[in-house]
Amino acid sequence: MKHATFPSLFSALALLVAPVLLAQSGPMPPPPLMQFVREEVKPGHGAAHAATESAWTRALVKGKATDHYIGMSSLTGPSEAWFLMGYANYADWEAKQHEVEQNPALKKEVEAISQKDGEHLTGVRTFLGTYRKDLSYGPPVEIGKMRYLRTRVFRVKPGQNKAFEEGVKVALAAYEKSQLPGSFAFYEVSAGMGSPSFVALRPLKSLKEIDALDAADKAVAEALGEEGRKTMQKVFSETVNDVENQIFAFNPKLSFPAPGLVASDPGFWTPKPEKKEPEK
Template sequence: MQQSLFSSSLCFRLAFLVAPALLAQSGPMPPPPLMLFVREEVKPGHGAAHSVTESAWTRTLIKGKSTDHYLGMNALTGASEAWFIMGYASFADWEAKQNEFDKNPALKHEIEKISQQDGDHLTGTRTFLGALRKDLSYGPPVEIGKMRYMRVRTFRIKQGQGGAFEEGVKTALAAYEKSHYAASFAFYEVAAGTGSPTFVVLRPLKSLAELDGMADAEKAFQGALGEEGRKGMQKVFAETVNAVENQLFAFNPKLSYPGPGVVASDPGFWTVKPPKEGAK
């Protein structure tokens, strides 16, 4: 990630659905109250080189004994991007991670050097903070260490229409429950970093094969809504939503600095072997 993310606030790149304080445990965990997203635009053809600098970043964090963990993922659809997601238990927890980094000048110096190399592979970055909307989320907690993909939906809402949009989502949630929709997703409302009101919805997936059953699940969902419910939802979303962006990502261990609990869920996937001596 680029060093510019550190320039005004050290929070922007030390670092998922699990707050770092809880990452020592494996197993299903609820999504954290706060989620920091770092969105990097990777130059075409620079994916492999970008992974190399990110791996160096991770090794430096391990050496510096950072406790601020994150997961990285590559876009399978849309623009050439890498996203990094970091969960926090509270604003105080977020601040503590900033202070931890600030008190380790050696780590900061190494990160600054690597970030300059990382910047050679990027065309831009954006960082934004999301607050969990538990009332708009759905499904049981997941074991994020066993997930391999993430579906991300971004809703950009018309000004003054946030409340109406939320009511539409709650109508959908009732239909999901009624149809026994087999999925879990976490709803985050963007608090800072991009246009507002914006909502980011994260749906982790063990396999892309889970999407093969979406047609049947959608049919059951529509049936649970009923004709009046479908008409009402269509009207609400037409009146409240400016745009919707759908993306698919694959988790990449080389872009990640996972906590012990995530690694424990699947060591074979998350443990990245260090490069051979002399290798760049």
């Protein structure tokens, strides 16, 4: 449950695999409810921050916690660590918020680690999102085999969310027609950010997939046609305030992965401890 149990320190925590699927590997649908945590890491504190996060994971394993999450580090933009955690519904999310509270020994250890973690951060923001299947694209993916996540945060003008959604659906039709490679999941922010806002998540096995996406732009444009392109430009210019594009790398040192996730690629998600240099 990471930061979620300590509102005085950080407020709530983040997601990626619905509880009913925790024991499974293979392709899985996106969870119905997602919580995101954005930690702003102080410049030069990346390694120290990763060390406290690893200590956090060890404490959760020892305490037999079940609130698993994926952590990732920013490759673009400001120095950030994002944490993603998935839930079946709000009742499931609520239940997980109490998990550490019901384990006094784990609570004490996590509180101590959270204080150390705070020394490496300049700020934290959390928000919840609900999965929008009608705005998403492509088949389920095996997230444990992915290495990167491309995120796009759309901040939509007040009262324009329905028009924005219609614009996304026009784009989806062009993606289908042109057979755009890959998949992405769309989440509508329900709390923690100015509304209406949406987050699109595209998992990637390799960054070279972005080259393929760039090359596919021509096929998408052809599928839209001249009128479709004009409609898309008009819709998004009239409905969107701004778009934030980021690329992140999944980081096992920042993660508390579920068994199914680990089973997809044990070598990546359970790295061997680094050897300490002998003292001279």
